[in-house]
Amino acid sequence: MTSNVQVDRSLIRFALHGGAGDLAEDGAAESQMLRDSRAALRRIAEEAFAELQRGASALDAVTLAVERLEQCPLFNAGVGAVLNRAGQPELDAAIMRGEDRGCGAVAGIARVQSPVRLARAVMEQTPHVMFAGIGAEQLAQSLGMPIVEPAYFITPLRVQQLQQARRSGSISLDHDDQDADKHADAKLEAQTENTTGGFGTVGAVARDARGHLAAATSTGGLTNKLPGRIGDTPLIGVGTFADDRSCAISCTGTGEAFIKAGFANAIHARLAWSGWTLENACAEALASVRDYGGRGGCIAIGNDGSLQLPFNSNAMYRAWAEADGRIYVAVRASDAD
Ligand code: ASP
Secondary structure (H helix, E strand, O other): OOOOOOOOHHHOEEEEEEEEEOOOOOOOOOOHHHHHHHHHHHHHHHHHHHHHHOOOOHHHHHHHHHHHHHHOOOOOOOOOOOOOOOOOOOEEEEEEEOOOOOEEEEEEEOOEOOHHHHHHHHHHHOOOOEEEHHHHHHHHHHOOOOEOOHHHHOOHHHHHHHHHHHHHOOOEOOOHHHHOOOOOOOOOOOEOOEOOOEOOOEEEEEEOOOOOEEEEEEEOOOEOOOOOOOOOOOOEOOOEEEOOOOEEEEEEEOHHHHHHHOHHHHHHHHHHHHOOOHHHHHHHHHHHHHHOOOOEEEEEEEOOOOEEOOEOOOEEEEEEEOOOOOEEEEEEOOOOO
């Protein structure tokens, strides 16, 4: 059987993020951690882009990229996820396919090696969209997915961050760790509504050679969050979204404000029904995140191939492929290499 769907490599677009936040503006040389993060973003973006060039679907590319980012301890997802007030990881993830709005999400899990793989299994192997906690972990087990102890995700840096957050009584956001080696006693004083911290969630968006869009996001949420708290990441239409009629979006930032802003759905509606550009729709949605007391950013690919990576903090870890296939990596607003 032959498919009449056109395959055109010039349609391919890809972007990923490793969280947003406010980095210290001290002009000092980059920390080793920041250099390592840049290298990881580049390596993973190159791998996902190469897969797209080989004919992988957008869905496979974002799954691969987010799984790789979950495995990297530098980011707040999977291994290296931040810890809740009880000292435990509670992981959230979601994935969405633009072709038919297929989607899957998991929240509050601590024993499944790859939350994004489980989100995808929810989409592909159950009649449901979202699972949480023990039920989600039982589903993973019943599907034969790799199960781990919560300790698998915990790194010394996250334990240290939690101790600092407990001392200051804060609920803080990730990426202060970028400067932790330089500012060891810097207070993680951020509240979810008033943060000087960062984020660290990971996500990816892609358009494949058939013109289909997909998005995926994975996170440990907020350091010192109350057990059971769930942010924007696993909420379809908020932190994660894809629809071939408009765009693919993955967010990072103060989850509560993104939820109040109805973030991705607001962008979709402006594109699909009001003829806005992706740039303007993202800017407007980010403005409303700020109105609700939050900060952060998103990566977005329009169905016309436009790419947006806006943020209202001073940094967002990001990598993307230009139409010519070159991979760019940037952290602060001003830099790209
Ligand atoms: N958006 C995530 C949450 O609120 C946090 C992040 O982006 O790092 O759970």
